[in-house]
Amino acid sequence: MVQPVAVVFVHGINTPSAGYESDMRAAIEARLPAHIKDLVTFKAVYWAQRVRDRQQDYLDAVAKDRLFADTVHRRLVIQGLGDAAAYQKTRSFRNSAYYQIQADVRAVLEDLDRDNLPNRPLIFIGHSLGCHIISSFAWDLNTIKQWNEGRIAKEDEEVAKFAAYLKDGSPFRRLDTLAGLVMMGCNMPLFTFTFGHKAVFPITRSRGEGETPAFPGKALDDKTLSVARWLNYYSRNDLLGFPLKPLNDAYACEPLLSDIEVASEGLLRRLASNIFAPIAAYRAHVGYWTHRKVLRGAAGLIAAIVNAGEPPAKSRFAFLRGGKSGAKA
Numbered sequence: 288m289v290q291p292v293a294v295v296f297v298h299g300i301n302t303p304s305a306g307y308e309s310d311m312r313a314a315i316e317a318r319l320p321a322h323i324k325d326l327v328t329f330k331a332v333y334w335a336q337r338v339r340d341r342q343q344d345y346l347d348a349v350a351k352d353r354l355f356a357d358t359v360h361r362r363l364v365i366q367g368l369g370d371a372a373a374y375q376k377t378r379s380f381r382n383s384a385y386y387q388i389q390a391d392v393r394a395v396l397e398d399l400d401r402d403n404l405p406n407r408p409l410i411f412i413g414h415s416l417g418c419h420i421i422s423s424f425a426w427d428l429n430t431i432k433q434w435n436e437g438r439i440a441k442e443d444e445e446v447a448k449f450a451a452y453l454k455d456g457s458p459f460r461r462l463d464t465l466a467g468l469v470m471m472g473c474n475m476p477l478f479t480f481t482f483g484h485k486a487v488f489p490i491t492r493s494r495g496e497g498e499t500p501a502f503p504g505k506a507l508d509d510k511t512l513s514v515a516r517w518l519n520y521y522s523r524n525d526l527l528g529f530p531l532k533p534l535n536d537a538y539a540c541e542p543l544l545s546d547i548e549v550a551s552e553g554l555l556r557r558l559a560s561n562i563f564a565p566i567a568a569y570r571a572h573v574g575y576w577t578h579r580k581v582l583r584g585a586a587g588l589i590a591a592i593v594n595a596g597e598p599p600a601k602s603r604f605a606f607l608r609g610g611k612s613g614a615k616a
Contacts, residue, residue, distance in 0.1 A: 288596040289323055290511070292408050292466075292589060293399050293459070296331040297392065299415020299472065300370060300527075301573050305333040311412075311576045311585075318586035323593045328402070332395050334388040334420070338373045370416045376423075392424050396460055405457035408511055408592050409504070410467035412585060414575060415527060418473035418519075425490050428453065428462055429501035463506035466592050468517040469585045471575035472528030472551070484534045491517070491541050503543070511595040516588055517544045520581050522551040525571035547584065551575045 294315075296308040308331045316324060346357050346365070355361065373384040399407075413421045431446070432453045439450045458464050479487045488494075490501040499505045503515040521528045530546035532539045552571035575581050 289326060289593050290408065290596055291326045291328065291404055292410060292593050293404075294327060294329045294410045294412060294589060295392075295395055295399070296329070297411060297413040297417035297420050298331070298333065298335065299413070299417040299474075301415075302333075302335050303339075304335075305331070307331065307333070308412075308576075311582070314577060314582045315586045315589065318582060319590055323590060326593050327589060328399065330395050330399055332392050332417075332420075334391045337384045337387050337391070338370055341373075374416060374420065388420060389424050389427070392420065396462075400457055400460045405459050406464055406506060407459055408464050408466035408507065408595075409459060409462065410469065410589060410592065411465070412469040412471075413473070414471045415474060415572065418470040419475045419478055421468065421470075422475060422490055425462055425465065425501040429490070429499070430494065432461055433498050458504070458506040462501065463504040465502050465504040466507055466511055466515045467588050468502065469581075469588065470517075470519045471581060472521065472525050472572045473519055473531065474527050474529065475531065476529045476534060479534060487534065488537050489517075489531070489541055489544065491543055492537055508595075511592060514588075514591040514595050515543060516591075517541075518584050518588060519544065519546050520549050520551070520575055520578075520584070521546065522549055522571040522574075524552050524567045526568045527572050528575075547580070549575070549578055549580045551578045551581070 296311070298307050308329070312329050316327075319327065349355060350357055374388060376383075376385050396409075399409075411421045431450045434442075434450055439447050442450070453461055476484070491503075493500045502517065503512055507515065519531050521530050530548075531544060532541075532546050538544065550571075551574035552567045553574065
């Protein structure tokens with residue numbers, strides 16, 4: 288049997304308004320077999336309002352005094368560095384972009400949970416900082432939901448409330464049905480330098496003995512678990528997107544994770560990247576949303592998870608069971 292699937296987009300930089308995912312969503316839907324399209328529900332997290340006004344205030348002040356031009360490349364740097372600087376964990380839930388953005392993610396999951404499909408598999412599609420938001424959200428949530436009552440009692444009141452909320456939540460809301468990750472222009476390696484790349488672990492690993500990892504979700508059935516994948520798309524010309532496997536042995540040896548290089552800047556820009564490096568870098572970082580290889584991989588993963596309950600001989604995406612990371616669609 289086929290099964291319903293939820294797909295949640297989480298944006299990064301270069302996202303001025305909600306609806307940013309519409310082109311990618313339409314392209315993915317066009318690649319899905321007709322008989323499963325109605326089984327896929329798409330939602331998007333929009334968190335830019337948490338930081339963009341602060342960045343724009345600075346740009347307006349600069350423009351007032353004509354100190355430098357407000358260009359797309361300048362915005363790429365300001366958003367790339369500014370978003371990362373804003374998304375830092377603090378001791379308090381109050382006035383923290385980190386927890387506000389995580390609350391935006393939770394709100395979308397709560398909205399999906401109202402469909403009363405508690406065991407529906409979930410797929411995240413993230414871009415740029417959105418990849419780190421997804422990973423840290425899954426890591427933090429997985430950590431909190433495994434705390435005992437004694438540990439919860441020692442925490443900040445807001446953390447304790449969140450822990451209690453998770454305790455009674457559905458498997459879907461608790462990310463126990465997390466079945467797929469698609470990352471584009473991922474900048475997660477930049478967040479590892481505080482502790483050193485050897486001291487960080489992928490969300491496929493548990494923190495300690497007796498704990499379960501955040502991905503794949505522990506409530507997935509065996510057939511869905513067999514097609515769960517983590518696809519990480521990057522371009523060699525993208526200055527803000529990186530492969531993950533070089534981080535350390537834990538990432539390198541993770542069978543669910545695939546680093547996939549694409550020419551997201553376009554083949555002509557790639558060929559001329561030595562001459563037009565800034566243009567190629569910009570286009571590489573924003574070009575994943577409509578790149579054919581990324582779209583095929585995302586659609587293939589979605590279809591594989593929808594069809595996970597089908598007998599292998601009948602599933603068009605059965606070869607994913609053997610460990611492949613993408614599918615033609």
